[in-house]
Amino acid sequence: MARVRYGARTEAEIAAARTASAKLPDIWSTGVVALWESDPDAVAAVLPPPLKPTGRPLVRVNISKVQLPGYPLGAGSFAVAAAHDGVEGWYPLVMPMTHERALIGGREVFGEPKKLGEVVVEREGLVVRASLARHGIAFVEVRGAVTERLPLPEPGQKTDFYFKFLPGVDGSGFDAEPVLVHCVRHEKVRKLERVTGDVVLRESMYDPVADLPVRRLVEITLGEKTSDQRGRVVERVDAQALLPYIHQRYDDSRQILDGPPEGSV
Template sequence: MSTRIRYGARTPDQLRNREVEATSVDTWAISMVAIYETDPELVAAVLPPPLAASAPEHVRVTIARVDVGRGLPPFGAGTFAVGAGHDGIVGDYALVMPMTTEQSVIGGRETFGEPKKIGDVRLELSGGLALGSRVSGSVTRLGVTFVEVNGLLAERLPTPEDGVRSSFYLKFLPAPDGKGFDDDPALVHVQRREKTRALFRVDGEMILRESRFDPVADLPVRRLVGIEIAERSSVQTGAVVRRLPQEDILPFAHQRYDNLSPVGEE
């Protein structure tokens, strides 16, 4: 009879942060990115201080199929983020990051403060990464497909040099008494060092649909800047850069959570 109790205390080696380790190695993904411009006042309205809108006011929508290897099936990953800046750094601030697996949700939320939620994220290519291939991407949560991107791979683009992309997240937990947070929220800066080995321009369209729980349609497309699809790897690192006053962040905490309470809004 085995005496191993898996809920028991773990050794220092077992306590290694697997999420940080997982984001610190090359993970290849097929990623479709659509960028569009919207109204400046709308971007400003969704940004908590001290973040400020970048110019031009853009939205970055990513739909990806991530291959984690180790014999595990790929998972779907989506991001809906607005352009933002802080302390001279230009990056983006995500409003929602749907993922298809619990494992990909929990680590990012609790380690980096990423606003991840379980959803159905699909990216399909009719003929693989080849000219003329039809691509279809969608993000669905709670019965609503609120983002859809469709098109054709129209042109192979030069492979870009390795680069770094910045993102900003808020890390916090609600207090158990329902009043504010456990502690002052943390502003987290994340850097993703990206490598690309194939890049294509997509001729297509993006559709935003009304959703009670993911109201991305409140930021309408004023001009579609472009759609690209790439085979890309990313190595992610993050750090807490400062603590923020609770009163500044409380008005934006609802961005993180679905209001499913029976006493909530109809």
Template sequence: MATRIRYGARTPEQLRNREVEATSVDTWATSLVAIYETDPALVAAVLPPPLVASVPEHVRVTIARVDIRNMPPFGAGTFAVGATHDGIAGDYALTMPMSTEQSVVGGRETFGEPKKIADVRLDLSGGLAVGSRLTGSFTRLGVTYVEIAGTLVEELPLPADRVRTSFYLKFQPAPDGKGFDDDPGLVHVQRRERTRALFKVDGEVILRESRFDPVVDLPVRRLVGIEIAERSSLQTGAIVRRLPQEDVIPFAHQRYDNLSPVGEE
């Protein structure tokens, strides 16, 4: 009897890109979204060219519990700033904490998303209903560096279906430690979103110091609003242009932790 060697060559059927397929089917998530304004100079400082800040300068924090068929729910987060490119408004993520390895690896390698393993939690005391208390948080390396707490105070009308754009940088560090394998790609990702429940939240956004996830450097100057929703998302992406390595190298650290014992304290 022939033995199947699972590390052997795969058939064309087995080589299907499961990551792209997974983002191209309806995936429902319970998503807590907070938007706040911060200092314009701070947003400009974290955007690599050719991205420029949107106006007013804002930060979008998302903490979600995602349900995918045949898999346990997982936690997913995004900490992003508003940005534009070629007249298209969207957001640029500084970090995307995820609670499982599967949700990290595909997104990083396929779309260039700056994902890291973390403990991402979203807890509702009484489900999606007015009066429920909620807490959401990101925790990495012993530090809870983002927390959102509040109460659902009002059920809101359902918005129309929409398309939301995100910008990512796709690159791989060169094995000799000098730059990248190739010029980085600027990726545009479109998420076609449907909403089946939406509530306004009365709450606050708390940022804490973290050496490895320094989101506290973009402080809350004005809280625009907090909402929680049940949403589905269909995601597609493409590289729209290549960027000079020298423009991206200064920002590559956003994706990686500096664990070097000789690094700066």
């Protein structure tokens, strides 16, 4: 009988697949990163416990084209600065991906808030434009022009925070206790340029990033980098405390019914 590929793999095949994935070559991406200070109350409002705000209400958007062999990928991340247990890092609210392959693994393994979307990174001469779009709305757009070449930073480490959970089958709560994941990335940069421009946030009921406005633009850069990532579960979290935030992971059109923040006029 011919091999049935949906059938069980042997232990040797499982080990070979694990070994092959551990030996991936450096995969380089070209991307735009914009960093700004936003409303501190808005940043604090999107952080599920036990995450806490840092000393600065920073927001970062990363919009990249990843040169996967034979499988180019558009990848984005919209994140706010956060801290947990003495570690400062980033809490992504939405991570648009252009292919299902990148989306599924990140959501199921790490708990990343990945969603299918459109990712654009364009450069024509010195002019740069990058955007993230879903449901026909380019909810983030970064525009500008390259003004100078920057010195390369030393290889560094960044931490992202994710919540990994399974919503309950009966429609309430969770099927298992949620966990907080620290995902550590080791990053190398081979080219970095400063971009002078602006960030445009557009209204979207599905991706309401406009609630985190640009109060003060810190920097925009265009760079080429590669990174790896390793995740670990650091603690189990209070399910009832996390439950009010799980709509962040899904396209919840009912957000249009959300009331204004307390104290707003």
